Amino acid sequence: MAAIGGCFFFLIAIAFVAVVWAIWRYNNLIALKNQVVNGWKQIDVQLKRRHDLIPNLIASVKGEMQFEQDTLEKVIAARNSAVAARGVADAAEKENQLTQTLSRLFALAENYPNLKANESVKALMEELSSTENKIGFARQFYNDIATRFNTAQQVFPDSLIAQAFKFQPVELFEIKEAAEREAPQVDLSLHPKQ
Amino acid sequence: MINLYDQQKRNIARTRIVLTGFILFLAFLGMGADAFLYGSGAGPGFPIATLGALCLGAFSAWWALREGDRAVLESTRAVPVDPRDPNQRILDDVVEEMAIAAGLPKPAVYVIPDSDPNALATGRGPEKSSIAVTAGLLRSLNREELQAVVSHEMSHVKNYDIRVMTVVAALVGSVLLLSDWGRRGLWWGGGRRRSSDGEGRGSGGLALFFFVAWLVSLVLAPLIAQLVAMAVSREREYLADASGAELTRNPLALASALEKIDAAAAPTPSIKQGVAHLCIEDPRGRAVNDREGAWANLFATHPPIAKRIALLKEMAYQTAGTKG
Numbered sequence: 001m002a003a004i005g006g007c008f009f010f011l012i013a014i015a016f017v018a019v020v021w022a023i024w025r026y027n028n029l030i031a032l033k034n035q036v037v038n039g040w041k042q043i044d045v046q047l048k049r050r051h052d053l054i055p056n057l058i059a060s061v062k063g064e065m066q067f068e069q070d071t072l073e074k075v076i077a078a079r080n081s082a083v084a085a086r087g088v089a090d091a092a093e094k095e096n097q098l099t100q101t102l103s104r105l106f107a108l109a110e111n112y113p114n115l116k117a118n119e120s121v122k123a124l125m126e127e128l129s130s131t132e133n134k135i136g137f138a139r140q141f142y143n144d145i146a147t148r149f150n151t152a153q154q155v156f157p158d159s160l161i162a163q164a165f166k167f168q169p170v171e172l173f174e175i176k177e178a179a180e181r182e183a184p185q186v187d188l189s190l191h192p193k194q
Numbered sequence: 195m196i197n198l199y200d201q202q203k204r205n206i207a208r209t210r211i212v213l214t215g216f217i218l219f220l221a222f223l224g225m226g227a228d229a230f231l232y233g234s235g236a237g238p239g240f241p242i243a244t245l246g247a248l249c250l251g252a253f254s255a256w257w258a259l260r261e262g263d264r265a266v267l268e269s270t271r272a273v274p275v276d277p278r279d280p281n282q283r284i285l286d287d288v289v290e291e292m293a294i295a296a297g298l299p300k301p302a303v304y305v306i307p308d309s310d311p312n313a314l315a316t317g318r319g320p321e322k323s324s325i326a327v328t329a330g331l332l333r334s335l336n337r338e339e340l341q342a343v344v345s346h347e348m349s350h351v352k353n354y355d356i357r358v359m360t361v362v363a364a365l366v367g368s369v370l371l372l373s374d375w376g377r378r379g380l381w382w383g384g385g386r387r388r389s390s391d392g393e394g395r396g397s398g399g400l401a402l403f404f405f406v407a408w409l410v411s412l413v414l415a416p417l418i419a420q421l422v423a424m425a426v427s428r429e430r431e432y433l434a435d436a437s438g439a440e441l442t443r444n445p446l447a448l449a450s451a452l453e454k455i456d457a458a459a460a461p462t463p464s465i466k467q468g469v470a471h472l473c474i475e476d477p478r479g480r481a482v483n484d485r486e487g488a489w490a491n492l493f494a495t496h497p498p499i500a501k502r503i504a505l506l507k508e509m510a511y512q513t514a515g516t517k518g
Contacts, residue, residue, distance in 0.1 A: 035297070042294060122280065130287035133341075137295035140443070145297065 025161045032149040036170055039142035043173075046134045047082075047095060053131060054079045054102075057124045064115050068108055075101045092173060099132065139173045146170045201433055205354035209361055213255040216365055220251035223410060254368050255361075262364030263316040263324055263356075266472065269367065270314070270465050272304035272326040281332050288341050289325055292348045295441040301325045301351060311335065311455045312465065314472040315347040316360045323351045334454050342448035345438035346474055353437070355430050359472045369414045431497050432505065439509055449506040456499045475499060 058072055065072065078101045082094040106129065115121050150169040153162035161167075224247025275282045286303050293300040301317065304326035311331035317323030325347045327340075335343065350356050439445035455475050465477035476496045 039297065046294075119280075123283070126280070126284060126287065130284075130291060133287075133291045134294050137291050137441075141295055141297045 022161060025158050026165065029149075029152055029158070029162060029165075029167055032145070032152055033167070035145050036142070036149050039138070039145050043135065043138040043142055046131055046138050047091075050098070050128070050131045050135065051079060051083050053124065053128050057121075057128055060118075060121050060124060061109065061112075061115060064112055064118075065108070068105075071101070071105055071108060075105050078102075088171065095135075099135075102128070102132065143172050146172055201353040201355070201430065205358050208358045209259075209354075212358065212361055212365075213259070217248065217251035217255055219414075220247040220254075223247055223413065254365060258361045258364035258368070259318065259357075262360040263318065263322070265367055266314075266316045266360055266363050266469055267304055267324060267326060269469060270306045270308075270326065272306045275303040275305055284337060285327060285332060285340065285344075288337065288344050289348075292341065292344045292441060295345070296348050296352050298323075298348070298352060301348075305329055305332065306465070308465070309333075310477070311458050312477050313343050313347055313474045314465070314469065315350045315356050316363075316472055317351065317356050318360070319354050319357050320351055323356060325351070330458065331455070334458065335451055338442075338444065338447040339451035339454065341442055342438065342444060342451050343474060345441040346434045346448060347438075348441060349434040349437040350430075353430075353433070355434065356472070363469050363472060432502065435502055435506060436509065439506060445506040445509040449503045449510070452499055452503050452506070456503075 054075065058076060062072065075098075078094070078098040082091070082098045085091040085094040106125070109115050109125070152158055153167050153169060221244060224244035225241070227243035227247070228241045275286050277283050277286050282305060285305070289303045290300050298320045301315070301323040302325075304324055306312075306326050306328045308328040309330040311328060311334050313325070313327040313331055315323060315325045325344060327343065331343065332340070350359075435448060439448055442448070452475070465473060470477055473496075
């Protein structure tokens with residue numbers, strides 16, 4: 001009789017531990033998911049900022065860069081189609097095009113010493129290039145956190161929880177430039193290899 | 195091999211150890227004073243010195259944790275960044291970029307009016323942090339290098355290095371203040387006693403107080419040195435270099451920033467002794483940091499800069515290797 005009682009108690013203890021573990025891992029997945037959502041929002045904030053800045057920049061460089069009409073129009077067109085984009089994949093593609101036309105504009109602006117001397121143009125350029133960086137870093141952070149979320153869903157035994165509650169892996173942001181793909185490998189052995 | 199997460203946990207634990215060690219040691223001093231006051235035969239009296247020391251220790255610990263960052267910034271005479279100045283605007287932008295890359299709230303940004311290039315981070319943790327760079331750093335680095343330096347500081351913020359470092363800096367600061375009081379008070383009290391015999395009694399008591407303050411700080415100094423040694427590990431600089439490079443994906447920019455900082459080897463006068471371990475490179479411009487070995491390890495707060503640069507370049511090669 002005592003043995004059966006002990007066995008029963010043992011099973012209850014195991015069930016209890018399992019439930020606590022499940023809650024813990026579930027909450028972990030939820031926390032990651034919210035970070036992913038937040039990371040995505042952060043990209044949106046910066047993209048919106050870029051959309052707002054471009055018309056100002058174009059207006060202030062138009063006079064000086066009148067021989068670059070073609071480039072300026074391309075930037076405006078790319079900006080407008082990025083604003084109008086619907087859906088993640090579409091938006092990603094349009095934003096990438098905008099990034100490319102913008103970097104061409106930045107490169108061309110280097111040829112205009114008057115522009116570089118103009119304080120308000122300089123301030124706008126700095127703001128826009130900082131926004132470009134923020135977009136890049138926001139994507140990088142999103143990809144890092146999304147990768148962690150996806151990995152957390154796939155490793156065993158957390159995958160059991162992920163399947164039971166129908167967690168879905170999220171898509172990563174494709175980055176076009178090869179240079180941005182690789183994170184540097186971190187070696188803390190403190191000895192430079194010869 | 196340590197990672198950022200281990201380092202976070204280790205730093206939070208270290209802060210507790212440093213603070214508890216400080217309080218306990220003060221209480222121990224107080225117990226000694228009580229034993230002296232009441233003697234061995236007088237029986238148990240009210241342990242006033244023990245309680246006083248305990249309160250003092252607890253208050254300093256609380257103050258160090260709460261106001262330490264402000265004390266550190268004030269000691270370097272840092273001023274908040276001015277976004278109207280184009281160069282400072284860039285700094286402000288770069289800090290925001292790095293905060294986004296690290297997924298942290300943006301720290302407060304300060305500029306230290308000093309022409310020697312250096313940078314430091316302070317605060318309680320990611321939720322309340324500040325990053326300060328010298329005017330010299332802003333002048334001598336380009337945007338990418340500035341970004342690299344800020345990414346290094348952001349890693350200190352992220353892994354709670356700043357919490358340990360700031361607490362230690364604040365405790366060191368309060369003990370230095372105490373010893374300063376003690377020494378000045380002794381001199382002052384001594385002078386007064388000689389000038390007028392009538393007030394000798396009262397100022398004698400004051401002198402005794404200052405003498406005690408001075409003695410206590412004398413006793414505390416080695417403990418503080420021990421705390422600094424405990425809290426400061428050279429590993430943390432390598433780790434911040436590595437995780438900073440992970441944020442910018444650009445180890446070479448940090449390498450070249452360190453080269454420039456090293457080339458301007460002059461000491462940074464705005465940054466006081468007690469704050470040295472918070473900086474990206476030792477502001478005292480000392481040669482000990484350039485040597486490796488047990489003796490150098492005892493005194494240096496930073497690993498040799500040449501080795502840090504070599505490691506960063508190694509990191510860049512590895513990245514290039516996996517790509518090609």
